[in-house]
Amino acid sequence: MFDIVKSAHLAKQASLTVAQLSSHEKNALLLNIADAIVANGAMILAENNKDILAGKAKGLTDAMLDRLLLTEQRVQDIADAIREIARLEDPVGHIDNMVLRPNGMQVGKMRIPLGVIAMIYEARPNVTAEAAALCLKSGNAVILRGGSEAIHSNLAIAKCLHQVLAQADIDKNIITVIPDTRREVIEQLLRQRQSIDLVIPRGGEGLIRYVSENSQIPVIQHFKGVCHLFIDKYADTTKAINILLNGKTQRPSACNALETLLVHADIATSLMPKIAEALQVAQVKVHACQQSLPYFSHATLATEQDYQAEYLAAEIAIKIVDNFAQALAHIQCYSSDHTEIIVTQDTSRSQRFVRTINSSVVMVNASSRFSDGGELGLGSEIGISTSKLHAYGPMGLTALTTEKFVVIGDGQVRV
Amino acid sequence: MFDIVKSAHLAKQASLTVAQLSSHEKNALLLNIADAIVANGAMILAENNKDILAGKAKGLTDAMLDRLLLTEQRVQDIADAIREIARLEDPVGHIDNMVLRPNGMQVGKMRIPLGVIAMIYEARPNVTAEAAALCLKSGNAVILRGGSEAIHSNLAIAKCLHQVLAQADIDKNIITVIPDTRREVIEQLLRQRQSIDLVIPRGGEGLIRYVSENSQIPVIQHFKGVCHLFIDKYADTTKAINILLNGKTQRPSACNALETLLVHADIATSLMPKIAEALQVAQVKVHACQQSLPYFSHATLATEQDYQAEYLAAEIAIKIVDNFAQALAHIQCYSSDHTEIIVTQDTSRSQRFVRTINSSVVMVNASSRFSDGGELGLGSEIGISTSKLHAYGPMGLTALTTEKFVVIGDGQVRV
Numbered sequence: 001m002f003d004i005v006k007s008a009h010l011a012k013q014a015s016l017t018v019a020q021l022s023s024h025e026k027n028a029l030l031l032n033i034a035d036a037i038v039a040n041g042a043m044i045l046a047e048n049n050k051d052i053l054a055g056k057a058k059g060l061t062d063a064m065l066d067r068l069l070l071t072e073q074r075v076q077d078i079a080d081a082i083r084e085i086a087r088l089e090d091p092v093g094h095i096d097n098m099v100l101r102p103n104g105m106q107v108g109k110m111r112i113p114l115g116v117i118a119m120i121y122e123a124r125p126n127v128t129a130e131a132a133a134l135c136l137k138s139g140n141a142v143i144l145r146g147g148s149e150a151i152h153s154n155l156a157i158a159k160c161l162h163q164v165l166a167q168a169d170i171d172k173n174i175i176t177v178i179p180d181t182r183r184e185v186i187e188q189l190l191r192q193r194q195s196i197d198l199v200i201p202r203g204g205e206g207l208i209r210y211v212s213e214n215s216q217i218p219v220i221q222h223f224k225g226v227c228h229l230f231i232d233k234y235a236d237t238t239k240a241i242n243i244l245l246n247g248k249t250q251r252p253s254a255c256n257a258l259e260t261l262l263v264h265a266d267i268a269t270s271l272m273p274k275i276a277e278a279l280q281v282a283q284v285k286v287h288a289c290q291q292s293l294p295y296f297s298h299a300t301l302a303t304e305q306d307y308q309a310e311y312l313a314a315e316i317a318i319k320i321v322d323n324f325a326q327a328l329a330h331i332q333c334y335s336s337d338h339t340e341i342i343v344t345q346d347t348s349r350s351q352r353f354v355r356t357i358n359s360s361v362v363m364v365n366a367s368s369r370f371s372d373g374g375e376l377g378l379g380s381e382i383g384i385s386t387s388k389l390h391a392y393g394p395m396g397l398t399a400l401t402t403e404k405f406v407v408i409g410d411g412q413v414r415v
Numbered sequence: 416m417f418d419i420v421k422s423a424h425l426a427k428q429a430s431l432t433v434a435q436l437s438s439h440e441k442n443a444l445l446l447n448i449a450d451a452i453v454a455n456g457a458m459i460l461a462e463n464n465k466d467i468l469a470g471k472a473k474g475l476t477d478a479m480l481d482r483l484l485l486t487e488q489r490v491q492d493i494a495d496a497i498r499e500i501a502r503l504e505d506p507v508g509h510i511d512n513m514v515l516r517p518n519g520m521q522v523g524k525m526r527i528p529l530g531v532i533a534m535i536y537e538a539r540p541n542v543t544a545e546a547a548a549l550c551l552k553s554g555n556a557v558i559l560r561g562g563s564e565a566i567h568s569n570l571a572i573a574k575c576l577h578q579v580l581a582q583a584d585i586d587k588n589i590i591t592v593i594p595d596t597r598r599e600v601i602e603q604l605l606r607q608r609q610s611i612d613l614v615i616p617r618g619g620e621g622l623i624r625y626v627s628e629n630s631q632i633p634v635i636q637h638f639k640g641v642c643h644l645f646i647d648k649y650a651d652t653t654k655a656i657n658i659l660l661n662g663k664t665q666r667p668s669a670c671n672a673l674e675t676l677l678v679h680a681d682i683a684t685s686l687m688p689k690i691a692e693a694l695q696v697a698q699v700k701v702h703a704c705q706q707s708l709p710y711f712s713h714a715t716l717a718t719e720q721d722y723q724a725e726y727l728a729a730e731i732a733i734k735i736v737d738n739f740a741q742a743l744a745h746i747q748c749y750s751s752d753h754t755e756i757i758v759t760q761d762t763s764r765s766q767r768f769v770r771t772i773n774s775s776v777v778m779v780n781a782s783s784r785f786s787d788g789g790e791l792g793l794g795s796e797i798g799i800s801t802s803k804l805h806a807y808g809p810m811g812l813t814a815l816t817t818e819k820f821v822v823i824g825d826g827q828v829r830v
Contacts, residue, residue, distance in 0.1 A: 016747060019773065101792055107792055197804065216627065216628055218633050238826070239826035243826065243828060332431060355435070358530075361819065361822065364822065364824060365823070366822050366828075367827060369829035370520065371820075376522050377516055377522060388530060389529070389612065389805040389817065390804040402807045403807060404807060406769055406777055408765075408780070409779060409785075410780050410781075411657060411658065413784070414665055414782050
């Protein structure tokens with residue numbers, strides 16, 4: 001079996017090297033990696049084809065095969081994504097402010113890399129390249145453990161990464177791609193808390209639950225996105241319907257798509273017919289509460305399961321709430337801590353919503369589809385955390401760092 | 416057995432209440448708690464006496480009995496500490512800056528409570544009151560599980576806390592003091608990841624290791640403080656000796672006391688005799704490397720164990736290093752990620768030290784004894800984290816919060 005204890009130890013050693021690279025050095029490596037991936041495109045596609053053939057033989061679904069598939073364009077896209085990461089601001093070394101203490105010492109906090117990050121993911125081979133690039137840019141060593149379906153593609157990409165590191169004479173252990181796809185390897189990986197600082201699983205709920213329950217290392221959790229839209233009685237109805245349609249239909253398979261709509265009872269009579277029409281045109285299947293059911297011609301009665309559901313499809317749960325407090329209570333009960341939205345023109349009510357709802361992204365009068373690292377201005381995103389430690393919400397480069405205290409004195413001692 | 420599943424669930428419910436209290440409301444509760452503790456002083460001391468008698472019968476050491484003991488003065492000190500916490504700035508609701516996105520949306524991050532925090536600690540009953548106060552001030556519900564030695568004292572303090580909550584008609588489950596001191600309770604507590612957001616163990620290495628290995632909930636780890644002082648060849652020798660003596664002797668039992676001294680070889684001939692004299696006067700026992708041994712009259716040869724030791728006593732390991740790089744390498748090898756210091760007048764070398772050493776507190780020309788929440792300006796401290804997630808270094812109120820994204824739009828949808 002692959003020696004994960006040794007690999008993790010070597011990664012920890014290598015993390016000291018990558019932490020000390022300057023932004024210039026890291027950016028040069030990233031641009032060279034992008035070039036190497038394009039230059040080795042034919043090799044990567046040939047290896048990817050082995051995964052595709054094996055996947056077909058194994059009976060993977062078309063959706064899974066599509067996630068697995070690389071094309072010339074997709075290889076180009078991976079290279080572009082890495083060049084984009086090279087352009088992002090490097091958080092490492094940044095000090096927000098230095099405070100002068102009464103005794104004359106200056107105290108500040110400096111951003112530093114976390115150390116070693118382990119990514120455990122499923123079928124998409126682009127994650128191998130992009131996660132490696134984000135970890136490198138933030139000064140971290142990374143251990144990548146992709147799914148068995150993508151193993152040839154992942155190793156082909158790893159070859160490009162290591163080729164660039166070798167040319168620059170940099171410790172290759174700053175990026176480790178685990179070639180062993182057995183589950184025991186994950187189990188062992190999750191016990192290397194002496195070497196690994198953070199585990200980021202990306203994939204289905206089963207994978208994330210398994211990692212969370214078995215890890216001795218901190219885990220970034222993202223279970224699901226049951227995003228709520230609450231249309232308040234003081235809503236602008238045009239904005240409300242635009243935000244509803246955009247959130248539900250622009251990309252229903254995304255975790256930031258809407259799953260539940262709450263409508264204030266005082267606005268229901270005028271608004272519900274418009275909502276019903278809009279959703280019918282957009283061919284969205286509706287699960288409506290008892291009170292809202294009459295407004296729809298083809299809706300089914302919403303059940304407890306509907307309020308918990310992450311449909312990831314053109315399907316929505318709808319509930320009329322008697323008042324503001326009931327909307328808050330419903331969200332607090334069913335929230336997945338991903339994204340919740342209020343549409344209202346009333347500033348007291350928007351403030352109350354923002355203050356009360358502690359999901360990772362809380363919005364006023366905007367589409368849930370903006371709940372994304374790129375859209376919120378973080379640059380590339382390595383994941384979304386729906387647990388409050390250590391990052392919460394979309395995670396950019398900064399979420400891959402921590403802060404140390406820096407104290408600059410001139411001989412001070414404590415009395 | 417105490418129903419920890421139910422208690423954790425009630426705490427989670429209650430966390431919604433405490434998260435919404437205003438700073439004024441929280442401060443009023445804290446001042447009332449301080450008053451209640453003073454008013455109930457006689458009852459607390461009587462209950463504490465039961466713990467002391469049981470401790471003596473159990474054969475606890477004098478040091479342990481002293482940690483356990485409450486006096487009128489110590490009860491007063493607890494009340495004062497709580498009043499001090501009331502005076503701290505409330506981090507909840509704070510937004511650092513709102514950025515305007517190209518589409519007109521405003522995006523910022525707002526500080527929010529973590530939710531439910533579990534503290535697991537050993538003999539000191541003051542932790543019960545102070546941890547409850549810090550969690551309340553930062554808007555969190557808290558579950559407190561103190562050691563069996565202090566159970567009567569802890570429950571007496573809990574009575575004061577709950578009395579104040581009852582008078583204010585606030586859900587008493589925002590503060591839970593677990594009355595069951597069996598280890599199985601901790602085991603179960605560490606599995607309540609649906610309800611509890613963070614576990615903070617405070618105590619010996621055994622307790623922290625046990626919690627880290629068995630928790631499904633994120634844990635703040637603080638194993639030990641092996642703090643290094645590196646005296647560079649460009650050091651001001653007066654500052655160097657002052658910082659050495661202060662770090663080693665001002666309070667040797669503290670985790671921010673010095674444990675290892677590294678001296679640059681180029682300055683050794685002139686400096687080591689002064690160091691030897693100063694340490695002899697201060698009656699510090701020395702474990703010296705081969706090269707530095709001749710400077711001391713009573714030193715023993717330093718072993719591998721000495722470089723790993725957290726003496727917590729008037730005892731120090733000393734090593735002469737050939738150059739700057741060797742000092743860095745020694746620290747990176749033996750660091751506990753607590754606090755490391757360089758004494759130098761050379762700005763290039765201080766910058767290099769600060770940039771390279773990624774311990775949680777890195778200092779230039781200042782005593783390790785400043786590595787403390789109060790001294791660094793954080794106000795009261797709930798602990799020190801030597802693991803990089805989610806806080807690193809001394810933890811004040813802010814470390815008990817996280818940030819959610821707040822998006823203020825005016826009808827924006829994604830295209």
